[in-house]
Amino acid sequence: MPKLRVHNFTVSLDGYAAGPDQSIDNPLGVGGGALHEWAFATRTLRQMFHMDGGDEGLDDTFAAQGDVGIGATIMGRNMFGPIRGSWLDDTWTGWWGDEPPYHHPVFVLTHHRRPPISMQGGTTFHFIDNGIDAALARAFDAADGDDVRIGGGAATIQQYLCAGLIDEMHLAIVPVLLGRGERLFDHLDGGPAGYECVDFVSSPSALHVRLARTTDSSPKVR
Amino acid sequence: MPKLRVHNFTVSLDGYAAGPDQSIDNPLGVGGGALHEWAFATRTLRQMFHMDGGDEGLDDTFAAQGDVGIGATIMGRNMFGPIRGSWLDDTWTGWWGDEPPYHHPVFVLTHHRRPPISMQGGTTFHFIDNGIDAALARAFDAADGDDVRIGGGAATIQQYLCAGLIDEMHLAIVPVLLGRGERLFDHLDGGPAGYECVDFVSSPSALHVRLARTTDSSPKVR
Numbered sequence: 001m002p003k004l005r006v007h008n009f010t011v012s013l014d015g016y017a018a019g020p021d022q023s024i025d026n027p028l029g030v031g032g033g034a035l036h037e038w039a040f041a042t043r044t045l046r047q048m049f050h051m052d053g054g055d056e057g058l059d060d061t062f063a064a065q066g067d068v069g070i071g072a073t074i075m076g077r078n079m080f081g082p083i084r085g086s087w088l089d090d091t092w093t094g095w096w097g098d099e100p101p102y103h104h105p106v107f108v109l110t111h112h113r114r115p116p117i118s119m120q121g122g123t124t125f126h127f128i129d130n131g132i133d134a135a136l137a138r139a140f141d142a143a144d145g146d147d148v149r150i151g152g153g154a155a156t157i158q159q160y161l162c163a164g165l166i167d168e169m170h171l172a173i174v175p176v177l178l179g180r181g182e183r184l185f186d187h188l189d190g191g192p193a194g195y196e197c198v199d200f201v202s203s204p205s206a207l208h209v210r211l212a213r214t215t216d217s218s219p220k221v222r
Numbered sequence: 223m224p225k226l227r228v229h230n231f232t233v234s235l236d237g238y239a240a241g242p243d244q245s246i247d248n249p250l251g252v253g254g255g256a257l258h259e260w261a262f263a264t265r266t267l268r269q270m271f272h273m274d275g276g277d278e279g280l281d282d283t284f285a286a287q288g289d290v291g292i293g294a295t296i297m298g299r300n301m302f303g304p305i306r307g308s309w310l311d312d313t314w315t316g317w318w319g320d321e322p323p324y325h326h327p328v329f330v331l332t333h334h335r336r337p338p339i340s341m342q343g344g345t346t347f348h349f350i351d352n353g354i355d356a357a358l359a360r361a362f363d364a365a366d367g368d369d370v371r372i373g374g375g376a377a378t379i380q381q382y383l384c385a386g387l388i389d390e391m392h393l394a395i396v397p398v399l400l401g402r403g404e405r406l407f408d409h410l411d412g413g414p415a416g417y418e419c420v421d422f423v424s425s426p427s428a429l430h431v432r433l434a435r436t437t438d439s440s441p442k443v444r
Contacts, residue, residue, distance in 0.1 A: 013395075013419060013431060014407035015237045173235075173395070175419035175431065179410065185236035188401065197235060197397035202424035209235060209397065 002140055003147045003167035006157060007066030009184070010035040010172045010206070016181035017154040024082045027095050034176045038205035039063055048101040058203045062170060071143025073102055074135050076156035077110040080125070087114050094125065105142040107135045109156060132159050154182045161192050167213060169195070172206040224362055225369045225389035228379060229288030231406070232257040232394045232428070238403035239376040246304045249317050256398045260427035261285055270323040280425045284392060293365025295324055296357050298378035299332040302347070309336050316347065327364040329357045331378060354381050376404045383414050389435060391417070394428040 011017050012035060019029030028035060039045045043054030044063040054060065078084075081092045094100055099121040107126050114127040128135040139148040150157055150166065160166050171184070185192070192211065199210035233239050234257060241251030250257060261267045265276030266285040276282065300306075303314045316322055321343040329348050336349040350357040361370040372379055372388065382388050393406070407414070414433065421432035 013393075014414070015405075171235075173429070175422040177414055177417060177419070177433070179415055183237075192236070192399055193401055195399060197399070200397040200424065200426060200429075202422065202429055204422065207395070207422075207424055207429045211235075211399070 002071075002143060002145060004136065004150065004160065004165055005070070005147050006150050006152075006166060006169040006171075008039055008063055008170060008172060009152055009157065010039065010174055011184050012174060012176045012178040012181075014177050014179065015183045015185060016178040017152065017184045019178050019181040022078060022082055027082070029178075029181050031176075031178050032181065035174055035178075038172060038174055038203070041205065058201065058208065059172075059205055062172070062206075062208045065170065066149070069147050070104070070149045071146025072104055072139040073106045073149045073151050074132075074139050074156065074160075075106060075108055075151035076153050077108055077112075079151055079153045079156070080108045080110075086112050090114070090117075093117050093119065096123075099123075105139070106151075107139050107142075109135055132156075132163065132165075136160075136165060154184045154186070157184065158187050161188060164194065169211045170199075171209045171211070173209060174206050224293075224365060224367060226358065226372065226382065226387055227292070227369050228372050228374075228388060228391040228393075230261055230285055230392060230394060231374055231379065232261065232396055233406050234396060234398045234400040234403075236399050236401065237405045237407060238400040239374065239406045241400050241403040244300060244304055249304070251400075251403050253398075253400050254403065257396055257400075260394060260396055260425070263427065280423065280430065281394075281427055284394070284428075284430045287392065288371070291369050292326070292371045293368025294326055294361040295328045295371045295373050296354075296361050296378065296382075297328060297330055297373035298375050299330055301373055301375045301378070302330045302332075308334050312336070312339075315339055315341065321345075327361070328373075329361050329364075331357055354378075354385065354387075358382075358387060376406045376408070379406065380409050383410060386416065391433045392421075393431045393433070395431060396428050 019032035022029045038059050041055050042060040042063040043056050044060050046054035080094055083092055100119050100123040102123040103121050105124050105126060107128050110127050110129055113129050117125045150160055194214055195211040196214045197209055198212045201208050241254035244251045260281050263277050264282040264285040265278050266282050268276035302316055305314055322341050322345040325344040327346050327348060329350050332349050332351055335351050339347045372382055416436055417433040418436045419431055420434045423430050
């Protein structure tokens with residue numbers, strides 16, 4: 001059965017997945033760029049953005065897992081861009097340039113309708129305005145037997161965690177203190193219940209943690 | 223110059239230093255006991271409680287550092303016991319039996335006066351009702367040139383962090399999800415500003431993190 005997975009989701013030591021005040025100049029909020037230094041040092045991420053070199057150790061092993069067997073991605077609207085409220089026009093097409101590193105359908109959760117955008121390299125952004133279950137159904141359909149990944153951000157992961165829909169989650173906890181911003185483990189009403197830590201290993205740059213459902217729990221909805 | 227240090231302060235993957243609903247049956251709140259399994263597996267902690275055996279690896283190295291050069295301890299009243307409000311009588315003398323593992327003066331922050339208690343093995347509990355600065359002055363005086371340790375809990379550490387008084391802090395982040403409870407990194411108003419991560423290394427049981435002042439910051443008060 002296809003799974004819903006989170007990969008390479010990076011959190012500061014003090015628990016923040018993004019700094020405050022996201023803007024076009026600070027896609028991950030003020031200070032948030034430091035979160036992903038570990039990932040951009042890996043061979044996998046560098047190749048994704050057509051750069052040579054990069055490390056091939058533990059960080060790379062985890063980074064590479066994020067694409068294996070994934071057929072579609074779901075993300076929150078704030079991960080897609082800095083615009084809030086209604087779309088002003090159709091010029092914003094994401095942070096990733098003409099060829100986003102997805103190469104498959106991406107479902108963007110939003111309250112504001114917008115036609116799909118087909119990008120170079122096989123990525124199509126679809127805008128879903130009728131909730132996380134609808135987005136998940138569309139994504140599993142598009143993935144056609146492969147797994148679906150939740151890209152982020154924190155609020156989107158929280159919604160799927162609360163609904164009991166996430167099967168496994170890889171987090172990278174990094175030696176960075178942000179002080180404020182968006183927490184991953186927040187608004188969970190006692191969650192993440194029903195998960196246990198199945199990997200716990202660090203490089204000098206990141207602690208890699210993998211959470212999976214406990215064997216006695218099962219998805220609430222599917 | 224003597225330092226104010228935190229050691230072996232353990233936090234769950236989701237950021238909690240204690241579970242909810244602390245009580246005499248759950249000194250660390252519901253589920254909180256799992257936080258300290260790494261520590262009680264070490265030779266250092268087992269010796270502290272007069273038990274044989276225990277691991278001697280990375281966890282033990284960090285555990286042992288917590289006592290080196292420490293001459294006094296400060297703790298919050300909730301770390302001392304489950305009683306809230308006025309002391310009902312003098313029967314509660316801490317969680318640690320007749321011979322607490324401190325063997326030096328311990329200053330307990332409280333709003334409710336109480337005479338000192340001398341325990342076996344050299345621990346004396348002093349109750350300080352005029353604030354964190356007064357407690358710190360008393361503790362440095364008692365330590366007589368040695369360092370002072372803050373034992374916890376989260377609220378006590380937060381107060382000293384906000385005041386810029388902590389020099390270094392060792393945290394153990396463990397593969398446990400508590401879901402709710404008392405967060406360490408909370409109520410900090412943008413803090414812990416002025417600290418950087420100088421150690422970041424994991425065993426299978428804990429990620430050990432050491433935070434120290436950045437070289438360009440200095441104590442706000444001393």
